[in-house]
Amino acid sequence: MQISPFTFSFGQGLARLGAFLSLTLLALALGAGCKKKTEQSPEGGSANGSAPARKQSIQNIGSDTMVNLAQAWAEEYANVDPAISIEVSGGGSGVGIAALINKTADIANASRKLEPEEEQKAKASTGQTPSEFVVGFDGLAVYVNKSNPLDSISLEELSDIYREDGKLTKWSDLGVKAIPGARSDDIIRVSRQNNSGSYQYFRETVVGKKNDFKSGSLDMNGSKDVVEQVGKTPGAIGYSGLGYATPDVKILKVSKTKGQPGVVPSIATVHDKSYPISRPLFMYTPGAPTAAVKKYLDWIMSDAGQKIVEKTGYVPLPK
Amino acid sequence: MNLPPAPVAGTRPLSVSTGSPRGPRRSRAAVLGESVLEWVIRLCGISAILFVFGIFFFVLREGVGFLFGGLKLGEFFFSTEWYPTSLSNVRYGVLALIVGTFSVTGLAMLIAVPFGLGAAIFVSEFCSDRWREGLKILIELLAAIPSVVWGFIGISVMNPLIQEVFHVPVGLNVLNGALLLALMSVPIMVSIGEDALKAVPDSFREASLAMGATRWQTVRRVLLPAAKNGLLAAILLGVGRAVGETMAVLMATGHAVNIPKSPFDPVRTLTATIAAELGEASVGSPHYQVLFIIGILLFTITFAVNLVADLVVKGTAKG
Numbered sequence: 001m002q003i004s005p006f007t008f009s010f011g012q013g014l015a016r017l018g019a020f021l022s023l024t025l026l027a028l029a030l031g032a033g034c035k036k037k038t039e040q041s042p043e044g045g046s047a048n049g050s051a052p053a054r055k056q057s058i059q060n061i062g063s064d065t066m067v068n069l070a071q072a073w074a075e076e077y078a079n080v081d082p083a084i085s086i087e088v089s090g091g092g093s094g095v096g097i098a099a100l101i102n103k104t105a106d107i108a109n110a111s112r113k114l115e116p117e118e119e120q121k122a123k124a125s126t127g128q129t130p131s132e133f134v135v136g137f138d139g140l141a142v143y144v145n146k147s148n149p150l151d152s153i154s155l156e157e158l159s160d161i162y163r164e165d166g167k168l169t170k171w172s173d174l175g176v177k178a179i180p181g182a183r184s185d186d187i188i189r190v191s192r193q194n195n196s197g198s199y200q201y202f203r204e205t206v207v208g209k210k211n212d213f214k215s216g217s218l219d220m221n222g223s224k225d226v227v228e229q230v231g232k233t234p235g236a237i238g239y240s241g242l243g244y245a246t247p248d249v250k251i252l253k254v255s256k257t258k259g260q261p262g263v264v265p266s267i268a269t270v271h272d273k274s275y276p277i278s279r280p281l282f283m284y285t286p287g288a289p290t291a292a293v294k295k296y297l298d299w300i301m302s303d304a305g306q307k308i309v310e311k312t313g314y315v316p317l318p319k
Numbered sequence: 320m321n322l323p324p325a326p327v328a329g330t331r332p333l334s335v336s337t338g339s340p341r342g343p344r345r346s347r348a349a350v351l352g353e354s355v356l357e358w359v360i361r362l363c364g365i366s367a368i369l370f371v372f373g374i375f376f377f378v379l380r381e382g383v384g385f386l387f388g389g390l391k392l393g394e395f396f397f398s399t400e401w402y403p404t405s406l407s408n409v410r411y412g413v414l415a416l417i418v419g420t421f422s423v424t425g426l427a428m429l430i431a432v433p434f435g436l437g438a439a440i441f442v443s444e445f446c447s448d449r450w451r452e453g454l455k456i457l458i459e460l461l462a463a464i465p466s467v468v469w470g471f472i473g474i475s476v477m478n479p480l481i482q483e484v485f486h487v488p489v490g491l492n493v494l495n496g497a498l499l500l501a502l503m504s505v506p507i508m509v510s511i512g513e514d515a516l517k518a519v520p521d522s523f524r525e526a527s528l529a530m531g532a533t534r535w536q537t538v539r540r541v542l543l544p545a546a547k548n549g550l551l552a553a554i555l556l557g558v559g560r561a562v563g564e565t566m567a568v569l570m571a572t573g574h575a576v577n578i579p580k581s582p583f584d585p586v587r588t589l590t591a592t593i594a595a596e597l598g599e600a601s602v603g604s605p606h607y608q609v610l611f612i613i614g615i616l617l618f619t620i621t622f623a624v625n626l627v628a629d630l631v632v633k634g635t636a637k638g
Binding site: 090091182183184186188193194195196199200203209210212216218219220228229232233234235236 | 478570600606
């Protein structure tokens with residue numbers, strides 16, 4: 001049996017492979033676990049106790065759309081004022097506002113305005129009127145390849161392209177005769193992975209809250225990847241942050257309904273609310289902000305804070 | 320392993336202490352050191368088993384709650400609708416992801432097996448010594464390229480190339496991922512395949528040549544049958560690599576939930592889904608647990624591949 005020594009090493013190889021695969025899985029799981037823990041830890045030990053010696057902590061809870069931005073602010077602010085630690089957690093705008101009402105949040109992040117009913121509840125609970133701060137804007141641009149002759153699209157058409165039961169699948173349905181370089185008439189949808197803020201915001205404003213995206217879109221892992229993929233694929237359409245445009249893509253004008261003139265997305269049209277796929281991002285405090293919170297909010301609205309807004313793919317405040 | 324057990328102090332009978340048959344007696348420390356070392360090595364061996372079971376246990380623990388409480392298995396295995404974050408109608412169908420994984424792996428093997436085994440045969444049998452050393456270094460270099468780099472090549476080089484050469488609308492597709500996986504698994508196949516061929520004793524070759532067989536006849540009729548277990552191992556390790564690979568396929572296959580109708584359709588694999596979504600799924604949520612169930616599924620698939628491989632090898636070894 002000359003072959004038998006080899007069978008032995010074969011078994012070893014497989015064991016090694018198995019171990020490698022499972023270690024990869026473990027690393028993935030651990031990585032995810034740790035990340036979440038740091039984000040969610042404040043929920044447990046909020047105001048009372050557990051904070052390390054003398055370090056004042058600010059509880060910042062709310063919108064998932066804003067969680068990356070809030071995290072980026074909190075990390076940077078640790079360098080600005082080391083005496084204060086900002087504890088960020090997500091859950092959604094509603095969760096943040098509920099935390100405001102329950103007095104467990106010092107700042108609530110919300111990607112929508114406080115509803116009158118919620119304001120009443122907050123007043124009843126805290127005895128103060130919540131203060132509202134606009135800290136930036138969320139806006140998504142619609143990108144097509146630079147060779148695409150189309151230059152304007154309506155929200156309905158976008159919805160028909162991306163919605164699960166939407167009927168628009170061909171460029172010719174939109175009146176686009178031929179795209180130079182495109183190998184077929186099919187609209188190639190470029191989207192994001194299903195838990196990104198952009199995905200959720202696009203679903204909310206374009207596809208419809210109660211609807212889902214059509215399967216089969218290319219789901220990219222980052223805002224930049226969407227634009228790059230559209231730039232490399234003549235028949236593609238995609239949505240991404242405003243700041244990601246490259247020479248290979250074209251930003252479409254967007255109109256609310258078909259026939260209306262389209263609006264070019266820009267910092268100006270986001271600010272005056274004429275561009276339909278944009279919204280302000282809010283932070284709420286229970287009453288007038290306390291000294292430490294005020295200092296933090298002032299820093300967020302300063303140039304340094306607003307630079308982070310731009311860097312994380314959102315639209316900064318008007319200067 | 321046949322050493323007598325270390326005698327316990329106090330109970331040692333006199334006859335043993337005096338009856339040292341040949342050579343000087345080993346000191347107590349040396350005997351103790353020997354057995355300690357033996358146990359350390361034994362522990363190293365057992366630890367691989369512990370790790371595999373430990374990892375399986377942890378992955379299972381995270382997913383098992385939802386696996387037996389809430390997950391519709393029929394939908395999980397037979398539906399192509401993957402909407403884990405839908406607001407109106409959450410669906411966890413992974414059929415498209417399973418088909419995606421197998422289509423990319425299958426095509427990759429169709430490309431890699433002839434190339435990998437061919438290269439192994441060339442390096443082992445037909446190559447001059449000088450060439451062999453150079454080739455082996457280059458092939459090992461190919462194995463050392465990180466998978467993110469492969470993914471990057473897939474996006475930036477292969478993506479436009481595939482569109483151009485095959486006149487297809489999307490360059491991120493099954494073929495792109497399969498080509499990358501083929502390139503990644505070829506080095507494994509070559510080095511293990513070459514070892515397998517080298518393990519065939521030279522007397523086989525000499526006998527065959529002495530009988531008047533040409534070199535190719537020797538390879539086909541003598542070496543391949545003699546080394547078939549090792550070559551099979553080489554192929555299966557390549558399959559394992561391809562099924563478990565994450566980053567490159569995440570970037571190169573287009574990441575679209577889609578049952579492919581041709582090699583030019585984008586797909587999404589099981590591994591890529593875990594990588595893209597686990598980071599932002601909140602711990603303990605159904606989405607998070609379903610991703611771990613996908614992990615269990617992957618574990619089961621690789622286990623099945625290994626088991627089948629083992630059985631096949633054992634079966635052919637007998638004959």
